[in-house]
Amino acid sequence: MPHMMDDFPLRMSTLYDQAVRLYPRSEIVSVESDGSVFRTDYGTVDGRIRRLAAALESELGVPYGGAVGTFAWNNLRHHELYWATANSGRICHTLNIRLFPEQLTYIVNHGEDQVIFVDPDLVDLIAQVADTFDTVRAFVVMGDSAQGFDLPNAIAYEDLISRVDPMSEWPDVGEGDPLMYCYTSGTTGNSKGVAYTHRSTYLHTISNLANLPISASDNVLPVVPMFHASAWGFTFMATVRGAKITLPGPDLSPQGLVNLFESESVTISAGVPTVWIGVQEYLAKHPEADVSSIRSFVCGGSAVPRAMIDWYHQNRDITVIHAWGMTETNPVATLSLLKPEMQSWAWEDQLDVLETQGTPVPGLEIKIVDEAGNSLPHDGEAFGELLIRGPWVAAEYYNDPRTAASFQDGWLRTGDVCKITPEGYVKITDRAKDVIKSGGEWISSLDLENELMAHPDVVEATVVGVNHEKWQERPVAFVVARQGREVTESQLIEHLRPRVAKWWLPDRVIFIDEIPKTGTGKFDKKVVRERYMNVLTSD
Secondary structure (H helix, E strand, C coil), rough: CCCCCCCCCHHHHHHHHHHHHHCCEEEEEECCCCCCCCEHHHHHHHHHHHHHHHHHHHCCCCCCCCCCEECCCHHHHHHHHHHHHHHHCCCEECCCCCCCCHHHHHHHHHHHHEEEECCCCHHHHHHHCHHCCCCEEEECCCCCCCCCCCCEEEEEHHHHHCCCCCCCCCCCCCCEEEEEEEEEECCCCCEEEEEEEEEHHHHHHHHHHHHHHCCEEEEEEEEECCCCHHHHHHHHHHHCCCCEECCCCCCCCCHHHHHHHHHHCCCCCEEEEEHHHHHHHHHCCCCCCCCCCEEEEEECCCCCCCHHHHHHHHHHCCEEEEEEHHHCCCCEEEEECCHHHHCCHHHHHHHHHHCCEECCCCCCCCEECCCCEEECCCCCCCCCEEEEEECCCCCCCCCCCCCCHHHEECCCCCCCCEEEEECCEEEEECCCCEEEEEEEEECCHHHHHHHHCCCCCEEEEEEEEEEEEECCEEEEEEECCCCCCCCCCCHHHHHCCCCCCCCHCCCEEEEEECCCECCCCCCHHHHHHHHCCCCCCCC
């Protein structure tokens, strides 16, 4: 067989160089740690990225393939680190700023980070555990000065990049080499590391741009943090398309976000449901707020409430795109978009589709299996564990013996229980660990949560299974009432009664001020379950 095509490596610097060449005047707006707003463009930032790449090598001594930790918000310098490490063959290891100290120590040491870049307002958090890092030789404070910060071998970011000439040529990076370490936000045990490669990130970027209509005319604001799962790839995708990028910094309050939407004319944003629930609350109280530039919110990380999708469509003409993925899938794997024949459907029928997790991004394969591993039909009725494979799905955890439990025969076992419709849409009914088994029958906590959050007086709700003397487990709902509203347990049970099976009705509805969240903004059911496990059995 003749050699038909060039084996050109899929490296991120190829996409980067084209974007800078074609769109040098595309704007980047960054909210800094002190709240100030900094404006620049792709062409100017290219020089800074090239100097940073040179400094990693000559000033900090990070070798090719060495890991560079980041402890930062979504801002310009973090954006520069993404590209300087990728283009020069270093590994960007994003550290979740909401981890417990012992978790942070574990992943820094496990990833063998050699230097850590930290935002000025986050220095105190990292300083508490700086002496527990085995391989870190220096800290770079992401600002103009490193004076007054209690960190060993600290240097200011701007001083660092001012010392060197820009790197003129990128090295020949191998497409199979890692460019980023992302660690799972698992709630039990140590986080598991996933190495994103140049090839996987290149393919993830291009394939997702085939689904997400991002163009050079857009303004993309990623609320999803750059310190976890590479901001769902939006930093890479926006750059490749030459879009304006707005980086919100530390103020992720609903008011702060809406102000940026207005002042910068943002068109696309992405974040977890709790973010958009908060923005919805703010917009409902401030009808004068002008977010007419927004075309769509991409929403994932946990199930998106149907009522929220409906509210944004009806009240603000904003499309909420339900997405699903995992750290292990680089991370976006499915998106819920209407097919052409669905455009003429009644809105309620369209909602039935839009509330699903969607169809696989081109290039990925999915299936569902029963407990014995047998494939199940995609008929919208059978449900089982979701398995996925493809060119940007991880094949293993980085240096971790837990690999065998999740990666089998080329497939990733997601731990999500779902149905797949004949049209190919994934509808996740629960995490396998969150499905409630009551007297041998399965109850979907996600479906109950969705119905509860459809009530006008409910802002957040989560449902967990707790101990029961007769049925082993029964559902209990935990609800945050909308501010200024009054709603009772009996009213919510009556709201659920015509919507779910009788035996699904929660045994209790408990009102709380706030639902515990994980470091990535998801409802932390583990904390709720542990706190209330015996609420039905205790005296």
